[in-house]
């Protein structure tokens with residue numbers, strides 16, 4: 001059995017209160033959770049309804065299933081969705097970095113040594129989706145071994161989250177029709193409108209059409225994926241000041257530091273940082289630099305461990321957060337709701353948890369369901385995910 005790495009099992013304080021039996025049990029947990037292998041399996045599932053936005057479009061979910069195997073026969077599972085147009089990761093790069101770098105760094109370590117594993121993975125600055133998937137698979141394994149859900153391990157706040165649906169690029173009336181379908185079928189009443197095309201001939205018109213169609217029955221906010229200049233953002237937000245938008249997300253290029261600061265100062269609604277705030281350090285820079293008022297937390301890029309660091313950072317600063325979507329499939333969405341529902345601060349706003357509805361199929365034996373505008377958390381143990389092995393065999397592209 002592997003010893004605990006830097007935990008309290010051997011510490012003097014613990015020795016007074018633990019019996020030999022307790023100590024054996026804790027060594028067993030750590031030993032059962034020793035990482036013995038990691039699999040990175042590429043799979044491709046077409047979208048029934050592709051999603052287009054200012055920085056790209058997704059027609060096929062070219063994701064990677066990450067499975068962490070432990071000495072006790074537990075398999076932790078998560079999904080990495082590469083976003084080449086945003087972070088430069090691809091299906092191939094995720095597999096290469098997991099197999100070539102991360103596996104060696106953590107095989108032989110107990111999944112309980114979460115800080116040691118975090119420190120090793122974060123020697124590498126980039127590769128967010130690869131690191132996040134490993135992190136979440138490890139939490140899944142820990143939850144399974146302990147017989148509790150990950151959402152309880154993380155915080156145990158609630159049992160589900162209100163859902164916000166992302167409306168991809170289309171003509172104004174088609175986007176209204178899509179929102180209507182989401183309301184009628186799933187009870188969703190919060191929508192993130194993708195903007196970042198032509199602000200004054202199309203984007204503002206889309207937002208106005210949605211507000212006119214639904215009056216005050218829906219919550220609306222916009223996400224530009226860096227598509228507008230700061231000057232256009234200022235003017236467009238002024239033109240939409242009467243639309244009662246909740247937020248404006250990442251409207252301008254991430255590098256335009258002064259422009260984004262000016263736009264944040266003049267925006268009539270809070271500005272969310274998404275692509276510009278992907279690490280705790282970037283969150284600090286954006287918030288203290290005055291380039292954002294709120295933060296999008298995406299478990300697909302910061303897993304559970306770093307997402308919790310960012311969440312606590314925001315909470316301490318009195319900054320709002322939204323659970324974002326990296327165009328996740330059902331496994332990724334289950335991870336987002338697991339984290340979002342676990343905490344009070346992430347549960348205040350609707351989470352972006354419905355993109356999987358646009359996929360033609362998925363890998364879970366028991367699909368996620370949204371009803372009454374709410375996605376429930378899986379009750380575990382772990383993440384409570386069972387992969388349909390026939391579907392995985394069908395959609396994997398490595399054999």
Ligand code: MUC
Pocket residue numbers: 053083086223225274324325326327
């Ligand atoms: C979003 O919030 O920007 C689009 C690209 C990506 O990485 O996530 C989505 C949604």
Ligand code: MG
Pocket residue numbers: 223225249250274275296324
């Ligand atoms: Mg965004």
